[in-house]
Amino acid sequence: MQRNYLLSAIVLGGFLCAGMVYVGQSANSALLEMKALERTVTVKGLAEKEVKANIAIWPINFTEVDNNLPKLYETVQLKTDKVVAFLKERGFSDSEITISLPSIEDRQAQGYVDPNVKYRYSAKVNLSVYTSQIDLMLSSRKQMINLVKEGIAIASQDYENRTEFLFTQLNDVKPTMVQEATQNAREVAEKFAKDSESRLGKIKSASQGQFTISDRDSSTPYIKQIRIVSTLTYYLND
Incomplete structure (x- = not known):
């Protein structure tokens, strides 16, 4: 009886040790994944377009x-x-x-x-x-x-x-310009990832920025220059 109790205690202790080792390994793995997720790169993408005033x-x-x-x-x-x-x-x-x-x-x-x-x-x-x-x-x-x-x-x-x-038709050019700014930012981020021997991951955050409309120059104020700068942050993977 006493031997059976001792054997059960040893088996239970073994399971507890194995469980603690597993939990420790899982926590360590999760910590590594969290640290990996912290690796990011923030880039800016520019899009410009000349339009005629309407x-x-x-x-x-x-x-x-x-x-x-x-x-x-x-x-x-x-x-x-x-x-x-x-x-x-x-x-x-x-x-x-x-x-x-x-x-x-x-x-x-x-x-x-x-x-x-x-x-x-x-x-x-x-x-x-x-x-x-x-x-x-x-x-x-x-x-x-x-x-x-x-x-x-x-x-x-x-x-x-x-x-x-x-120029009052900004909504007509917004989608294309946002796409161009995002693509430009991604190209910059991909180059950074390549230079740092990493792979570009998903977008962590993105800020569209504000559209600005200005005269191209003082001689032709009827030609407008539209500009947008988007800011994007990407995850970096090994």
Whole structure:
């Protein structure tokens, strides 16, 4: 009886030892796997694309002066009609043309009158063209010199009067550009893995980044450059 009890204890102890060895080996293996999973590489992928703006906002401004206010209004209306006629002749529609109320300044109402000021009233006229006809807008802008023959001095395209070009179709190019940025990042990661004598594993994390749209250069603001930088982290395997 005592011998049977002793034998059972020895067998049970053997099983316990074997179990502890197995658990220890399993834990060690799991630890090694966890350490392997910690080996990563983070890379950035770039995608760039040039596109043509699809919307133009073209401001057209001119100024008139006179000492007779009713006559000034009459001149402003006449010349505004001529500018609108010019735009329609080139192919722009009424829905694309916006006319703001003229801004009238009474220079004598300011208290101090500059003796060198010849005209009391000054009217600033603002028109704008909001259009998707980019090529038509560009060619029409070059023909604005024709309005000089009508006695209309259009303000120069300075900072305040510059034409604004927009690209509003980003959703149409997003999927392709994201794919290109991801592929670019993977190529960089694969080269790193090869150089480090490893194999590229699955993606651990990915950040798409933000799309930026800027002018290609100051001479052609209607050509836009779209850019995105994606950040991806890959696992590395032996």
